[in-house]
Amino acid sequence: MSDIDEVKHALDEWLAGLDSGNLERMLATVDPEAVTCNEKQPTGYGIDAVREKYAPRIESSTFNSGFDVEHIKVYEGFAVIVGFFTVEVTDKASGQKGGGKGRLLLVYRKHADGWKMIVDMDNNDEKS
Amino acid sequence: MSALIEEVRREIVDLHVFFTDWFTGKADRSELDERFISRLHPDMVFIPPEGNILRAAHLKMGFAKSYGANPNFRIQIRDVEIQHDFGDHILATYSEWQKGAKTSDQANNARLSSVVMAKGNPLIWVHLHETWLPEEVRASSSFGF
Numbered sequence: 001m002s003d004i005d006e007v008k009h010a011l012d013e014w015l016a017g018l019d020s021g022n023l024e025r026m027l028a029t030v031d032p033e034a035v036t037c038n039e040k041q042p043t044g045y046g047i048d049a050v051r052e053k054y055a056p057r058i059e060s061s062t063f064n065s066g067f068d069v070e071h072i073k074v075y076e077g078f079a080v081i082v083g084f085f086t087v088e089v090t091d092k093a094s095g096q097k098g099g100g101k102g103r104l105l106l107v108y109r110k111h112a113d114g115w116k117m118i119v120d121m122d123n124n125d126e127k128s
Numbered sequence: 129m130s131a132l133i134e135e136v137r138r139e140i141v142d143l144h145v146f147f148t149d150w151f152t153g154k155a156d157r158s159e160l161d162e163r164f165i166s167r168l169h170p171d172m173v174f175i176p177p178e179g180n181i182l183r184a185a186h187l188k189m190g191f192a193k194s195y196g197a198n199p200n201f202r203i204q205i206r207d208v209e210i211q212h213d214f215g216d217h218i219l220a221t222y223s224e225w226q227k228g229a230k231t232s233d234q235a236n237n238a239r240l241s242s243v244v245m246a247k248g249n250p251l252i253w254v255h256l257h258e259t260w261l262p263e264e265v266r267a268s269s270s271f272g273f
Contacts, residue, residue, distance in 0.1 A: 035211055035221065037240050039177070039259045043221075070181065071173055077214045080244060080255055082173060082181065103179040105242065105257040107219060109212065118212060119219065121242050121257050123179030 003074040003115075007108050010115040011067065011081065018063045018087075023054055031109050031116040039102070039124050057089075064088040067104070079115065081106040085122070100124055136220050137208040139251045140243070143167060144203045144224065153196025160191060168253050169246065175257045177239050200228040204273040211242075217254065218245050223261060227271045238266040 001009070010029045017025030027047060036044035036053065044053060057063075064087070071082040083106075088099040107119035146163040149155035155163070165188050174182040182190075208222040225238050237260070244255040260266075 033212070035242075037221070037242065037259055040262050042262060043240065073171075075214065076216055078212070078217070078219070080173075082175065082257075103175055103181070105175065105255075107242075107244070109214075119242055121240075121259055123175065123177055123259050 003079065003110075004072055007072065007074065007079045007081065007115045008069070010108060010117065011069075011106065014117065015065050015067060018054075018058075018065050021058050021062065023051065023058050026054065027051060029114070029116055031111070031118040034117055035119050037119070037121040039122055060092055062090045062092060064090075077110050078118070079108045079110075081108070132213070132218065133208070133210050136210060136218060136245065136251065137205075139167075139245070140208055140220070140222055141205050143253075144205050148201060148203050150191060150195060151198040151201045153199060155195075157195055160188070164191065167250060172253055173255050177258045177260045198228065198230045201230070202227040202273060216247055218247065219243070220245065224258070225269070225271065225273070227273065234266070236266075236271045238269065 014026050014029045017023065027050065030047045030050050032047050034047055034050055036049060044050065066086040068084045069081060070084060073080050083104055084101065085104045086101040088097060090097050102122050102124040105119065105121040106117055108115040109118040143164065146155060165184065168184045168187070170184060172184045174187060176182070204225040206223045206225060208220060210218050210220050212219040219242065221240065221242050223238060223240050226232065227236050229235050229237055239258045240261050241256060241258045243253060246252040246254050
């Protein structure tokens with residue numbers, strides 16, 4: 001598998017984990033030193049911040065996510081992906097639907113056991 | 129790392145000093161390439177908080193049209209940190225505080241930036257992504273610069 005395919009596989013694993021409610025599957029693709037910078041939200045540092053962010057969400061909701069890769073570049077030891085994400089969120093208790101979409105930057109770092117996301121930065125905006 | 133962080137901080141601050149000089153009309157028009165465009169990788173990707181994707185050519189065109197368009201514009205750079213050193217490249221974050229921005233919804237705004245730079249002399253901007261900081265952070269901070 002090429003580096004690009006491996007990076008895409010890590011991203012697909014994250015999305016599959018989110019959509020199946022499997023937090024550990026998601027976290028297996030996250031670097032211990034991950035930085036999470038979502039629009040108008042506090043910056044998160046480390047994999048525990050990712051766990052604390054997603055654990056209650058997965059507990060309370062189901063997800064249906066998509067990601068359109070618009071730019072991908074592999075460098076020595078890291079890779080940059082830019083794309084457009086969509087996510088539909090359904091509250092398990094009430095059935096109420098919500099969600100979001102926007103542009104997303106993901107940076108992955110290469111580890112012995114695969115590529116892991118080290119930066120997640122997004123904009124909640126219309127595609128342009 | 130201390131020499132590198134100083135180099136990265138200086139690069140980021142110097143570029144934004146140029147932005148201020150450019151939009152306020154203090155820079156000379158001939159400086160656009162030397163102080164800005166030449167620092168960008170030919171395949172550089174820039175994503176501002178609005179979420180659109182811009183390339184170096186878009187930036188050059190946009191800057192050429194906006195010289196001196198905002199005499200009261202100011203920028204302050206804060207919290208420069210190298211998050212990761214990948215050998216040939218570094219990944220840094222910083223916050224950018226703008227005052228008197230005519231083209232943003234909020235004239236006084238604050239954004240968080242992540243930048244990938246190729247090491248060298250000079251450092252070259254390869255990827256830049258910006259997103260808005262939390263409103264409570266923006267609202268409670270000083271724009272007295």
